[in-house]
Amino acid sequence: MNKYYLMTPGPTPVPSEALLAQARPMIHHRAPIYTQILLGVLEDLKYVFQTKNDIFIFASSGTGAMESAVANLxxxxxxxxxxxTGNFGERWAQISQAFGLKVIKLEYEWGTRANPDDIAKALEENPDTKGVLATHAETSTGVVNDVKAMAQITKGFPEVILIVDAVSGLGACELRQDEWEIDVVVSGSQKALMAPPGLAFASVGEKAWGHVEQSNLPKFYFSYKKYRDALNKPSPQSPFTPAVSTIMALGEALKLIKKEGLENVWERHRVLAKATREGVKALGLELFAPEDERANSVTAIKSPNGIDSTQIVKIMREKYNITIAGGQSKVKGKIFRIGHCGYYDKFDILTTLAALERTLNELGINVKLGTGVSAAEKVFAEANL
Ligand SMILES: Cc1ncc(COP(=O)(O)O)c(C=O)c1O
Structure with a gap:
């Protein structure tokens, strides 16, 4: 028997409190009991987004919330x-093009972060720009973008809003929507928020509502106005049947985040990420992203000695029952990724590194068993985790 470990950057393991919430009897979404649950979930979501904005919850994956932003704004x-800066930045471009927007793409080499000065320059050169769409943690490359610096730039342009995809970053890497003045943040349930897949969120700030008023793109299910109106009823609700059980699961997961404290959650992710990086470096492997650009939600590692990284993923999964992620799109086969956003602790990382050591040996890369584990242990000891 091999115990199952899910070490991908989404979906991620769901704590038992949240799993059990899904087994509760179904309730009606127009009944007061649902409103009570919804209000609790929204309050805790606002805490995680660090915002006072209305937050809308859709029954969709994170991409739905991205699409909602384009269609409404x-x-x-x-x-x-x-x-x-990677696959999910490309997704912003694809959605924008699908909706007939004119896209100016600032493209960066995969594995590096964006330079906010380039945004300032592009905005100066294109005074008719309406919005900047960016990615917080770029899951495909393991890089975190400086969305705080981006917001400092966009706030100087009265007609421009900043929209940030924090699908994998929210709850793992620091993000303070209101303090940093990010106009719109979108996210999803299945990553650092520790809930099952199926919910997406959009937090819409005041400046962005001006764009909503002007928008003429087609929308119905994702209409922000419909969600705002439903929330403003005497008994706040969702405009359409919500994913009741998943929302109840999310509610329990958010309570755990609140109990731990958001800053402690960010700190735990920092230590998990550092231990993972030190562990793989001790095994002689190279990280994909430069040191100060790495996201704490996922570690992207270059596959060694020209080995196809899908081999590493396959052995880890088939032999050790540990699911990690390979590379996407143009880095497929070249990198592999260990996810650590959400419900993870030190032993998840140590177990994964132990299996990685064995996997490398099987692929003919000789590493002394325990080398990666012990480097990671050192980080945990120093951090007192
Ligand atoms: C940064 C980022 N954006 C968007 C998405 C898309 O989310 P979903 O697969 O839930 O539609 C993901 C999912 O991996 C992601 O990591």
Whole structure:
């Protein structure tokens, strides 16, 4: 028997409190009991987003919330700047193009972060720009972008809003929507928020509501106005049937985040990420992203000696029952990724590194068993975790 470990950057393991919540009897979404649950979940979501904005919950994956942002905030032919540092930056460009927007793409080499000065320059050169779409933690490359610096730039342009995809970053890497003045943040349930897949969120700030008023793109299910109106009823609710059980699960997961404290949660992720990095470095492997650009939600590692990284993922899964992620799109086969956003602690990392050591040996890369584990242990000891 091999115990199952899910070490991908989403979906991620769900704590038992949240799993059990899904087994509760179904309730009606127009009954007072649902409103009570919804209000609790929204309050805790606001804490995690660090915002006072209304937050809308959709029954969709994170991409739905990304699509909602484009459909609600822009009009046909609007010009937007897409900051692309990987697969999910590319997704912003694809959605924007699908909705007929004019996309100016600031593209960066995969494994590096965006330079906010380039956004300032692009905005100066394109005074008719309506929005900047960026990624907080770029899951495909393990890089975290400086969205705080980006917001400092966009706030100087009255017609420009900053929209941030924090699908994998929220709850793992520091993000303070209101303090940093980020106009719109979107996210999803299945990563650092420790809930099952199926919920997406959009937190919409005041400046962005001006864009909502002007938008002429088609929308119905994702209409922000419909969600705002439903929340403003005497008994707040969702405009359509919500994913009741998943929302109840999310509610329990958010209570755990609140109990631990958001800053402690960020700190735990910092230590988990550092231990993972030190562990793989001790095994002679190279990290994909430069040191000060790495996200604490996922560690991306270059596959050694020209080995196809899908081999590493396959052995880890088939022999050790540990699911990690390979590379996506243009880095497929070249990197592999260990996820540590959400419900993870030190022993998840140590177990994964132990299996990685064995996997490397099986692929002919000789490493002394325990080398990666002991480097990671050192980080945990220093951090008192
Ligand atoms: C940064 C980022 N954005 C967007 C998405 C898309 O989310 P979903 O797969 O839930 O649609 C993901 C999922 O991996 C992600 O990591």
């Amino acid at each position: 822009f009009s046909t032919g609007d010009k937007v700047i897409v900051v692309s």
